[in-house]
Amino acid sequence: MCMDCSIKKLDKELREIFDLYLNQKTDIECFRDSVLESTRQAFIPTLGETRIPANDVTLFDHSFSTASLYKTQLARAVLKNEIPSTEKWRVFGIFWNGARFMSQARKAADALNRQEIINEIKKELKHHFEIKYPIGNTIFEDTDSIFFTFPAFGKSEDLAKECMLKAVDIIRAESNGDLWPVCALSQERRSPAVIAEMMEFFETRKGIDKESAILYIQNEKNKFEPKNSLDINNPLLESEIPDRNGQYDICPVCRIRVKKEKDDACGVCLERRRGRIEKWVDNRNNTETIWVNEAADENNRVALISIEFGIKEWLNGKWLQSQWVQTIQDWIDNLRNSPKKLKNIENSILKNKGIVKNDISELNVVNTIKLLEVIATKPNEKESQKKDAFFTFFNKGEAPEGQKLTDSIEDIENRTTIIGEKQYKLFNYLFNKHPSPARLRRVWTETQDFITTVQNNIHEQINQIPATRLILKTKSSNLPKNLPLPPTWNAVEINGLNPARFQIVQINDTYFATITNLSEFEYRSGTTNEVLRGLEAVKKAVENSDKLKIVNEEDRKEQKPYHIQINNIEPEQYTPAITLLKSPYKFQMLVPAFSVPQVLKIITSLYDKWFSKVYGKLPLNVSVLAANKKFPLYVLLGSASKMLNNHDGFNKLYEMEPYWNVNDSGSDPYYGYYPTDDGVSPEKLAPIKDGEMFYLSPGWFDFDFLGGTADRGRIFYGNGEKPARESIRYGWKKPRPYKFHQIKDMLRLHDILGGLSRTQVNGIEQALISKLESWEYPEYPDRNKVFNEFAKAVIIDAFTPKKWNEISPENRSFVENVIDSGLLVDTIQLYNHVIKVKIGGEEDE
Structure with missing residues (x-):
């Protein structure tokens, strides 16, 4: 769509949205959501900045981030009853151990429901802190946490305590007491890069199983100190034991509440599972399955694919220091366009201070930093000369000409996020890309969009050979009524069918659906001796059976068989995959084991397409864990959390040669610079070249097959400098x-x-x-x-x-x-x- 058409479309939509709101036909939340969605559709394809290389942020990311900070400043103005004099704000973070919560799932339906609970928690928190009490907007979220811009004023900590109390109520209520939140409030900053520090702090809380809700305040030394706490009681367990003489134990799913000994889980967890199965019943055609058996391949194996981006060094601005908004050569070229200024700077500073011997062509990163050191040291001495030199670093019209040099330098120091001497802060501000709110938002929305694209491509790949289940309509049955959950049954003792049983789930009183991968079956007709395979084999076997003998899955000894008579069989397609976790930088999906090579090819080819300019800077970790379809899901998830984890070597830079074709990235003057020493700082950067050593963050890959629960002990990476699987x-x-x-x-x-x-x-x-x-x-x-x-x-x-x-x-x-x-x-x-x-x-x- 052309730009004019897009603007006209947006104008028309916004007029309609405002009319609805002004005529009281919609509420403020619906109004806000509609405005955001319309502007997102119009602004996403548009750049927020047209000049190369600053054109890496969309207009929507730029507009949303600017509006978020302005919103927080308005909140500060209202709370403090004065117009803010500084452009600083704080970040309020809320953490819960979502990873552990997810890994406790016993069945796929449990995991899917838990993902929905986390999504609902974030939705409620956004409603409360973005709309009902609009302190700011969400600037980052994942499975474990959410972060809001927060007003910086004298009573920020008191406001944060009130927010913590409400956040605790929301999280505890939505999770039925399963999640234990912790909150933190950052120091005043001019950049949201502090969220990386908060994420690292929250990581330290993951080892604590359950604790009182505590508000941590970041002090001047960037340490988080506990300031306020709120005691949280365990869910009331006593009320769940109606019969004191019965047999009870701890629920194996939530590990908090009690359950009857004969039950699979406590009432809360069973209700969650039932609700997720009912959602599947209502929307199951051509969608992902929720049954592990349906996701298995012909060998009865499934594979858990896990991917995770290492984005923390981007969120804290570290890797942005390796990208340029202008190069040294750009600045030199601009200087040469002003011969008079060039001559004055060369004679008064560059040669006089020994920065260059002959002319400006000798300038590089190191002596440019020396020039900035001269300018920043005692700026009041020969201020006019230093000011003229300093302003040459800015594009036309952007130099702060109305300010004193000392004020300009101090203003830049306050804006930068790096720690170091003045000249390094100045260089970072003038030459490197900054961790602006819009750019940091672009980082995690880009990885999030990548994950969605991977998910869609996997669906397309595995659906090339359609997976089909059978819907069985019964004519009559002797099944008991009002069974808990949509019950699952084993169809057993089917003559001529190999294997002789398959699973079905009861959709309603008269309909059942197979929930087993039917491709593994064979059927030999007793009359023709014809051999059928797959779907047709099961269909024929059921048609030739007078009545289908079924046993409830919970009836382990098969002591109470029932019979159903089938009068109609219909096919229904589905996607044999289960997305168990999806966040801006993490993704887990169960797929048929045989599809792993295609999935790996999708991931690597899309990574090459999306992130070729940041090879060696944006690591992607991928792991594959295969298991039999009957393998306990919670063990599989717990094992996956150990893969490519629990070793410092996964987060290090490694001295190595470039492992990609550097012709494209190496020739890019803005993106093709890499560290030649352990750390990312301007003087350590050099253009990437074949055959030379650089410090890179390559990402990792690991795989294994778990034949039994004891095999998870093999997932250990030793204590050496580099991770290694000793087993x-x-x-x-x-x-x-x-x-x-x-x-x-x-x-x-x-x-x-x-x-x-x-x-x-x-x-x-x-x-x-x-x-x-x-x-x-x-x-x-x-x-x-x-x-x-x-x-x-x-x-x-x-x-x-x-x-x-x-x-x-x-x-x-x-x-x-x-x-x-x-x-x-x-x-x-x-x-x-x-x-x-x-x-x-x-x-x-």
Whole structure:
């Protein structure tokens, strides 16, 4: 849509929205939501700034962030009864342990309901603090927390205490007492980058299971001190025990309330589960399933895909220091357009102070900082000369010419978020991108949009082969009435069907739906001996059964069978995936295990498309945990929380060569700078180049198969400088975890090995692992070299020398290079043993 058309459309919509509100046909909340949505649709495609490289923020992000800060200043003006004289504000954060809350789910319906509870909590908090008592707007939110802009005035702490009391009421009520909130109030700032500090503080509270609601205030040393607390009692458990002589224990889901010993969960948790199943019943066609059995593949395996962006170093502004709003060369070019100014600066400061020997072309980051040091040191001495030099750093019309130099420098110091001497703060303000509210909002909304795109693409991929369930309409049954929950049943003892049972859920009195992946079934007709497979097999088996024998899933010993007579069967498509967690920078989805390679390809290809300018700066961690469909979901979720976690090495910068094609990013003068030392500061940055060492944040990848609950103990990364899975080793090699970019190496290696038979691939795996284990002890200097030569010979033998030479030189070199890292063996492990998608063809050639 053209710009004029978009403006006219927005004008028309806003007129209609205002008319409805002014005529009292809608309330203030609906009015606000409508205005935000209309402006969002119009402003998202538009840039908030047209000049390169400041054009990285949309007009909506810029407008929303500006309005949020102005709103907070208005709140301050009302509360203080005066117009604010400074542009500072505070941030009010509310934390609850959403990750633990989610990981307690026993069934997929539990996890989905808990995600809805968290979403409802955030919705209620926004309603209270953005509309009912409008102190500000939300500037960041995730599964564990939400942050609001907050007015800075003398009684901010008293107001924060009132807000804490209301937040506690909302969170405790919506979660039925399962969540225990903690609140924090930041120091006065001019940037919302403080939310990264608050997130780090909230991380320290995750180890505390339950505590009183406490308001923490950030002091001048940036430490959070407890100021106010509110005692929180456990939910009333006594009232849930009507029969003192009965048998009760703790609910295994919430781990707070009591339940009857025979029940699967307490009343609250069962009601939540029932509610989520009923939502699925009302909206189940062509949507994600909520049944793990339906998400399993033909091998009865599911895979939990977890992705998480490392955005904290962006939210605190650290990585923004590696991006430029103007380069040194930009500034030099502008100076050369004013020969008189250039000559004066060269003679009066640059040469006089020994910053350059000959002319301005010698300027770089280091001596530009020296120039700023001269300007910032005793600015009142030779102020006119220093002021003229200082104003050359600004674009035309942007220099604060009406201010004294000392005031200009002090104003900039107050605006920057970095810690350091004046010259570094000045350089950061004049040359680097700033952690403005709009830019920080763009960071997490971009990762959030990426996650949504990944989710949609996964749906498209796995729906290419439609998954279908059967809707069974009964003619008659002897089922009991008013059973709790929409009950699930096992259809058993079906003649000719293999396996001989499948699961169904009772939708209403007469309708049932299968909730098992039907692709695994076979049916042999007793009359024709015809073999049917998949959906048709189950359909035919049910049609040929006079009555279907079913047993309630809770009837473990199958002592009370029932019978239903089916008179109609209809197919219904669904998406065999379950989104368990979705936040601005985290995502978890259960998918059929066989689809993992396609999912990994989607993630890596979209990352390349979206974030090519920030390779090595915006890490993405990806993990895959496969398990049988009957594996306890809470163990799977708990294990996933340990993957790529609990080791400082995952948050470090690593000295390494660029692992991507630097031709594009390296030639970009604004984005192509990377640290050459451990830390991101201007003097440590250099243009990215092939073959040189830089300090990068690469992201990580790990995978495993959990065959039993004890296998979760394997997820441990040691105490070394770098994370290493001690429990996953092949002789002396401990290859996991991998760098994120090595996922593409595994996908590429799979394609190359696909030219072999499965027997040959298995032979390579067995030969390499056998030698790695037998040569582990004793150690000798040439062990790696000898093994690599042995592995190369095994691979050539598997392909045959003729076919090996027919492979491209690039692919031959690639295969030889991945031997030493362990990636070759682990690629075979991932495909053949974890997700059971065999590499290679059916027959030996």
